[in-house]
Amino acid sequence: xxxxxxxxxxxxxxxxxxxxxxxxxSADYFGKEPNTHTCPVCLGLPGALPYINxxxxxxxxxxxxxxxxxxxxxxxxxxxxxxYPDLPKGxxxxxxxLPIAINGWIEVENEKGEVxxxxxxxxxxxxxxxxxxxSGNETLIxxxxxxxxxxxxxxxxxxxxxxxxxxYAKKLQQIFRYLGVSNADMEHGDMRLEANISVRPVxxxxxxxxxxELKNINSFRFMAxxxxxxxxRQTESLEKGExxxxxxxxxxxxxxxxxxxxxxxxxxxxxxxxEPDLPEMRLQNLxxxxxxxxxxxxxxxxxxFVQQYQISKANASILTENKNLANFFEDAVTIGKDKxxxxxxVANYIVNQKVDFQKTTPLALIEVILSKKLGIIEDEETLxxxxxxxxxxxPQFVLAYKAGKTTIxxxxxxxxxxxxxxxxxxxxxxxxxxxxxxE
Numbered sequence: 001x002x003x004x005x006x007x008x009x010x011x012x013x014x015x016x017x018x019x020x021x022x023x024x025x026s027a028d029y030f031g032k033e034p035n036t037h038t039c040p041v042c043l044g045l046p047g048a049l050p051y052i053n054x055x056x057x058x059x060x061x062x063x064x065x066x067x068x069x070x071x072x073x074x075x076x077x078x079x080x081x082x083x084y085p086d087l088p089k090g091x092x093x094x095x096x097x098l099p100i101a102i103n104g105w106i107e108v109e110n111e112k113g114e115v116x117x118x119x120x121x122x123x124x125x126x127x128x129x130x131x132x133x134x135s136g137n138e139t140l141i142x143x144x145x146x147x148x149x150x151x152x153x154x155x156x157x158x159x160x161x162x163x164x165x166x167x168y169a170k171k172l173q174q175i176f177r178y179l180g181v182s183n184a185d186m187e188h189g190d191m192r193l194e195a196n197i198s199v200r201p202v203x204x205x206x207x208x209x210x211x212x213e214l215k216n217i218n219s220f221r222f223m224a225x226x227x228x229x230x231x232x233r234q235t236e237s238l239e240k241g242e243x244x245x246x247x248x249x250x251x252x253x254x255x256x257x258x259x260x261x262x263x264x265x266x267x268x269x270x271x272x273x274x275e276p277d278l279p280e281m282r283l284q285n286l287x288x289x290x291x292x293x294x295x296x297x298x299x300x301x302x303x304x305f306v307q308q309y310q311i312s313k314a315n316a317s318i319l320t321e322n323k324n325l326a327n328f329f330e331d332a333v334t335i336g337k338d339k340x341x342x343x344x345x346v347a348n349y350i351v352n353q354k355v356d357f358q359k360t361t362p363l364a365l366i367e368v369i370l371s372k373k374l375g376i377i378e379d380e381e382t383l384x385x386x387x388x389x390x391x392x393x394x395p396q397f398v399l400a401y402k403a404g405k406t407t408i409x410x411x412x413x414x415x416x417x418x419x420x421x422x423x424x425x426x427x428x429x430x431x432x433x434x435x436x437x438x439e
Contacts, residue, residue: 003199003235006207007159007227010194011172013182014128015059015149021127022050022093022147022278029144030188034133042147044089049277052077054286056149057100057125059181061283061290063151064101064123066175066297071287075100077125077275085141086130094152096272099124100283106171107299111163112404118168119156126150145189151181157196157207162224169193169220174298178323186218193217195227198244199234210246214258217251226251230258301326309333309343312430314410315351325350325357332362341369344427345376352417352426378425380432383416386424387432390415401437409433 020027023041040048061071075098079091104120130146132139153172159165173191176184184191194215198208212230217223230249237244249258296304298320305316305326319329332346349355349369377383390412391398401408412433416424 001239002202003238004202005160005227005231006157006198006200007165008155008157008196008211009159009165009168010155010196011153011169012128012192012194013063013151013153013172013176013184014190015056015151016180016182016190017053017055017059017149019053020147021053021056021125021149025147027148029148032144034140034142034144037144038146042088043143050093050275052278052281053149057281057283058286058290058293059149059179060100060123060125060151061287062179062181062294063153063176064104065287065290065294066179067101067104067106067120067123067153069101069104069120069123071101071283072098073284074098074280074282076280077278078272079275080126081271082269084129085139086132086143086146088130088143088146092127092129093275093278094126094272095124106168108159108164108167108171110161110167111407113406116158116160116164118158118164121154121156123151123153126152157198162227165195165227166220166224169223171298174321178295178298180295186220189218193220193223195223195230197227197230197234199231199238208244210244212244212246212258213248215248215250215261222251222253225256226258229256233258295323305329309347311344311347312427314430315347315427318351319347328357328362332365335362336366336369339366339370341366344425345369348426352422376425377420377423378428380428383424383429384432384436386416386419387412387429387436390419391433391436398437409437412437 015027017027019025020042023039025037025039025042029037041050064071075095077093078096080094080096081091083090099122101123102121104123105117106120107115108118109115128145128148128150130141130143132141155168159168173184176182176191182190186192194213194217196211196213198211200206200208212234214223214226214230217226234244245263247263248261250261252259302313302316302320305311305319306313311319320326329346329350332350333343336342336346346365346369349365350357355365394412394415397408397411409430413426413429416429417426
């Protein structure tokens with residue numbers, strides 16, 4: 001019997017507000033002395049009352065809108081009860097019944113470039129926990145992170161391979177940075193990934209009666225490795241007739257395998273109930289404000305670059321990875337218009353030469369392009385000859401491309417660029433290669 005994975009993702013992102021979620025302590029805790037950014041509220045001391053950080057709520061709304069979610073007109077916080085050393089109150093202030101944003105979607109791609117819609121169940125606001133630090137036989141607790149604003153984005157179980165998961169996580173990181181709501185630095189713990197994984201017989205429509213949650217993975221590469229390992233482990237277990245149970249597992253980077261952490265609690269185990277010390281939130285005005293402040297998002301900018309500047313989708317994708325790089329490109333294009341430098345030439349030079357936009361200026365870039373412009377090979381006959389040569393030299397790449405791995409086109413372009421010392425016009429070259437490979 002063949003099996004297929006059924007996967008959903010939970011992404012936690014810390015917001016870069018000045019203060020914490022429910023108190024006035026500084027949220028800039030990374031690298032600071034342990035337990036120096038604390039107060040009676042975030043330490044959960046008796047009698048200390050929380051109050052809501054409005055900027056955090058607005059940022060959560062922006063994230064929801066960017067993910068095509070509907071914003072609930074009314075929302076409120078609840079207590080999620082569980083006991084753990086890094087949770088000083090004995091409960092976490094979170095959301096369950098009426099989260100801030102619900103029912104969204106986003107497009108993701110697999111390795112073949114095929115697009116799939118992934119449904120977003122919710123984006124809700126909560127507070128982060130403290131941090132445990134293990135030293136020898138001792139475990140120490142730093143509460144600086146406790147109560148830092150945290151948004152959790154939960155998908156439906158719509159992922160079917162690790163390429164989609166990686167693409168989704170990278171797109172969300174890009175959105176957070178474009179919105180300016182988080183640095184989304186995984187090394188610093190600003191963004192943490194969790195995956196829910198099950199496998200089922202191919203053709204079965206019902207969801208499996210269990211799921212395995214992979215917790216707090218801090219890199220895209222480790223997430224892909226952990227998910228692939230878990231799919232293989234679960235499939236092999238089912239093939240042996242073993243019963244799989246709902247549990248939480250961690251990822252051992254050294255052994256390259258997952259390990260059991262605990263059996264997974266259900267929502268009723270957390271005994272959610274409305275937070276009595278916080279009022280209900282009415283979000284219409286904040287939603288309107290968030291809409292007005294939301295900038296052009298990465299996918300919107302990429303689409304505009306292709307249409308407005310007539311550059312390739314691949315180049316537009318690279319140029320919009322970083323908001324500052326996109327601005328640098330557009331500034332250079334504006335300067336280049338007066339000097340007979342085309343948008344395509346600017347894009348090609350930035351991408352092919354891997355220009356460090358932080359160490360140069362748009363004007364300096366245009367001057368460099370002008371100094372080298374005479375050497376650019378734009379002649380269609382010459383480019384076609386070179387393209388045919390590289391196709392004939394790489395029959396294995398041709399087979400891979402025709403099998404659907406369209407990203408291999410970049411390898412053909414790279415070969416021609418090496419032949420020409422980096423002087424081929426990549427925009428024209430791409431069009432020629434696509435035409436030849438489709439014949």
